[in-house]
Amino acid sequence: MLNFIAIANPENRRLGFLKQALSHFNxxxxxxxxxxxxxAGKQTLEQFKVPNTIIRFDSPERDFEIxxxxxxxxxxxxxxxxxxxxxxxxxxxxxxxxxxxxxPRQWYLGWRHLLQQWLQQLLVPCVDGVGFMNHPxxxxxxxxxxACHEKFRRHNIPVPRSLGKIHSYDHLREQMxxxxxxxxxxxxxxxxxxxxxVAYQANSKFESAITTVERVRENxxxxxxxxxxxxxYTRREEIADIINILTAEGVQVEEWxxxxxxxxxxxxxxxxxxxxxxxxxxxxxxxxxxTNLHLGNERGNSEELLEKVGAENWExxxxxxxxxxxxxxxxxxxxxxxxxxxDWKQHAILEINAFGDLLPGILWNGMDTYTSEVKAxxxxxxxxx
Amino acid sequence: MGxxxxxxxxxLLDCPAIQNLHTxxxxxxxxxxxxxxxxxxxxxxxxxxxxxxxxxxxxxxxxISRYYALYx
Numbered sequence: 001m002l003n004f005i006a007i008a009n010p011e012n013r014r015l016g017f018l019k020q021a022l023s024h025f026n027x028x029x030x031x032x033x034x035x036x037x038x039x040a041g042k043q044t045l046e047q048f049k050v051p052n053t054i055i056r057f058d059s060p061e062r063d064f065e066i067x068x069x070x071x072x073x074x075x076x077x078x079x080x081x082x083x084x085x086x087x088x089x090x091x092x093x094x095x096x097x098x099x100x101x102x103x104p105r106q107w108y109l110g111w112r113h114l115l116q117q118w119l120q121q122l123l124v125p126c127v128d129g130v131g132f133m134n135h136p137x138x139x140x141x142x143x144x145x146x147a148c149h150e151k152f153r154r155h156n157i158p159v160p161r162s163l164g165k166i167h168s169y170d171h172l173r174e175q176m177x178x179x180x181x182x183x184x185x186x187x188x189x190x191x192x193x194x195x196x197x198v199a200y201q202a203n204s205k206f207e208s209a210i211t212t213v214e215r216v217r218e219n220x221x222x223x224x225x226x227x228x229x230x231x232x233y234t235r236r237e238e239i240a241d242i243i244n245i246l247t248a249e250g251v252q253v254e255e256w257x258x259x260x261x262x263x264x265x266x267x268x269x270x271x272x273x274x275x276x277x278x279x280x281x282x283x284x285x286x287x288x289x290x291t292n293l294h295l296g297n298e299r300g301n302s303e304e305l306l307e308k309v310g311a312e313n314w315e316x317x318x319x320x321x322x323x324x325x326x327x328x329x330x331x332x333x334x335x336x337x338x339x340x341x342x343d344w345k346q347h348a349i350l351e352i353n354a355f356g357d358l359l360p361g362i363l364w365n366g367m368d369t370y371t372s373e374v375k376a377x378x379x380x381x382x383x384x385x
Numbered sequence: 386m387g388x389x390x391x392x393x394x395x396x397l398l399d400c401p402a403i404q405n406l407h408t409x410x411x412x413x414x415x416x417x418x419x420x421x422x423x424x425x426x427x428x429x430x431x432x433x434x435x436x437x438x439x440x441x442x443x444x445x446x447x448x449i450s451r452y453y454a455l456y457x
Contacts, residue, residue, distance in 0.1 A: 061456040099451030143456075195454035214451065229450040287412070294452060335457060353457035 002381060004030035005048050007038065007118075008058035009066060014358060014370075018056065021370035025378060035060050038118065039069045045121040054377055055122070056133040057115070059355040061192075064096045071103050074110025081105050082167075082248045099214070099225040101188075101196055105249045108190035112140040133373065134354055135330035142334065142354035145189050145252035157324050158348045160185070160254040160339075168247050169240040176202060181255050185289070186243060189250035192353070195226045196246050199256055199289035200239070209233040210289055215242050228295050230288040256289065257348060260340045262300050262308065267291060268350060269305065269338040271318070272357050272369050273325035275376035278318035278336075279364040280357075281305075309344050317347050324349050333357050333373050389414035398427045410435040 004022060008015055010032055019029045037043040048055065060066050072088035083105035086094075094102070115136035141147050152159045163175045163184060176184060182203055188196030198211040214227040215238055222241050233239050259266035265285035272280040283300030284291035291297055306314055321336040328334060335356015339348045357369040364372060389397075394416050397403060409432050416439050428434060 059456045062453055064453075098453055191454070192457045193452075193454040225451050226454050227450045228452055294455070355455075356457045358455075358457075 001052065002027065002377070003048075003050075003053050005033060005045075005053060005055045006030040006058055007033045007035060007045075007056065009036075009060060009063045010034050012058060012062065014058050014355075017358075017360070017368065017370040018058075018374075021368070021374045024367075024371050025374055027374070030056065035063070035066050036069070039066070039073065039114065045118050049122060052381075053131070054133060055131065057118075057136060057139055059358075060111070061355075067102065067107065068092070068094055070110040070114065071107050072110065073114055074103075074106040074108065077109035077113050079105070079109055081250055083250065084248065097223075097225075099227060101191075101213070101224040101226060103249075104188050104190050104196065108143060108250075111143060111190075115140050132330065133332045133377070134334070135328075138328040138331040139354040142328065142331075142352050143190055143192075145187055145191075145351065146250070148352050149252055149254065151327055152324060152349055152352075155323070155327055157320060157327075158346070160257050160348050160350070163253040163255075166247055166251055166253045169243040172200075172243060172247070172253065173202065175253075183256040184253050185256050186246060187252045187254075188246055189252055193226070193294060194290045194292040196224070196249070196251075197290055198242065198246070200243070201256070207234065207236060207239060209239045209242065211242070212290060212295065213242055213246075230290065230295065257339055258342050259286070260308075260342045260344050262305060265297075265300070267300050267305075267340075269317075269340065270356065270359065271321045271336045271338050272333060272359060272364075273321050273336055274333045274357075274369065274372050275380070276322060276326065278321045279372055280359055280362045280369050282359055282362055309340065313345050316345075320347060320349065324352055328352075332376060333369070335359075389416060391417055391420040394420065394424065395427070398424065403432075404429045406432050408433045408435065412436060412439075414439055 006015060006018055015032060022029060033043055068091050072091040075088055084103055085106060086103055119136045149159055149162055163179060166172050166175060183201035186198040186200055194212045196213060198209045198213060200209045210230060210232045212226055212230060214225040214231060216223045216225060222245060224245055259268060262283065263285055265287060267283050267285045268291045270282045270284060271278050281302055283302055283305050284293055285298050285300045287297055317338060321338055324336050325334050335353040337350040339350050341347060359369055389411060394411060406429060412435055421436055
């Protein structure tokens with residue numbers, strides 16, 4: 001019998017999907033270890049160094065106290081970035097301010113440090129990815145957009161052209177001119193859910209930054225918030241301020257590629273790869289350059305997509321997603337964002353997400369993502385047993 | 386994304402040039418459903434009206450538009 005351990009925030013709805021998936025195979029619910037307990041040292045993972053244990057790290061999302069603890073853990077991590085820093089004592093006084101973009105680089109440094117620490121506590125022999133559903137080291141890389149882009153590029157996975165490391169607004173303008181690219185996506189290196197994403201275009205006459213970022217001036221400083229209301233900034237002063245704050249936290253800047261259109265909208269596709277196989281898909285129709293569904297975008301018709309793409313092209317696209325996932329061989333699943341160009345043939349990988357499997361209601365072979373993941377674990381276990 | 390309200394759309398519909406449009410897209414503004422119901426008489430005939438995602442004006446600055454990002 002396998003013992004599933006889920007490391008998560010207990011109120012996260014993802015745990016419900018895992019429970020349902022385990023129960024589908026008559027398995028008991030996972031033992032839930034709250035991130036809060038692990039971070040506070042109330043529990044360690046050493047207790048799980050036993051055979052037949054499967055550990056699932058899930059997203060530490062939607063808990064401001066956990067965010068604060070992760071940011072605090074990142075304070076002492078050496079880093080040469082120009083990001084804003086905040087001491088653990090100051091972190092303690094941070095108050096929840098919905099949507100505020102808070103110390104993303106320090107958050108990432110803390111998250112990576114904690115994942116390493118938890119891995120050390122386990123040191124479980126890891127056979128072909130079993131032991132962890134997703135390996136902590138892979139998770140850390142998947143939270144690092146420039147690192148993923150570079151990894152994909154090195155392995156000939158098609159990706160939008162990167163402009164390289166960008167330090168500031170002026171540097172961005174200079175690089176766009178030098179590299180003859182007039183529209184780019186600027187993304188926070190460690191952002192998720194379109195947080196800190198700017199679709200920026202500029203020429204000699206005008207510039208425009210379409211973004212989820214809401215810029216607020218308060219007491220002489222700029223605060224950035226995530227907003228569902230997509231804004232189009234056109235004043236240089238505002239754009240430069242936003243870009244300078246984002247670049248200080250670290251960004252991935254890449255060419256803004258045109259998207260094929262479906263149902264009157266540009267779109268991309270979230271493809272969940274499980275156990276090496278591209279399985280569940282969601283077409284995300286974008287009313288703006290950002291296609292994330294929580295921004296009010298709608299799911300598109302997958303049948304229509306497959307019809308337009310054609311079987312041969314779709315096989316090639318799935319293969320690309322699978323190859324991208326294969327670069328993380330110690331991880332069972334991931335969510336890959338696939339862009340299809342207007343010729344319906346060329347394509348590129350935009351992102352890979354360690355926790356990109358939350359697609360409620362989307363089935364593949366009659367199973368949701370969580371059920372398919374558990375099935376894959378059981379099948380691997382039988383083969384190895 | 387705009388801040389067009391019921392009053393703004395009414396003014397727009399009063400403009401003669403509007404009568405020549407075949408499509409009028411006022412998505413992502415702040416027009417009320419009640420106004421859309423009333424405006425059927427005001428809108429030009431045969432004009433396709435697109436009106437997705439209307440928000441209350443009060444949410445245009447802060448409030449529900451802001452979101453706590455998931456970590457994927």
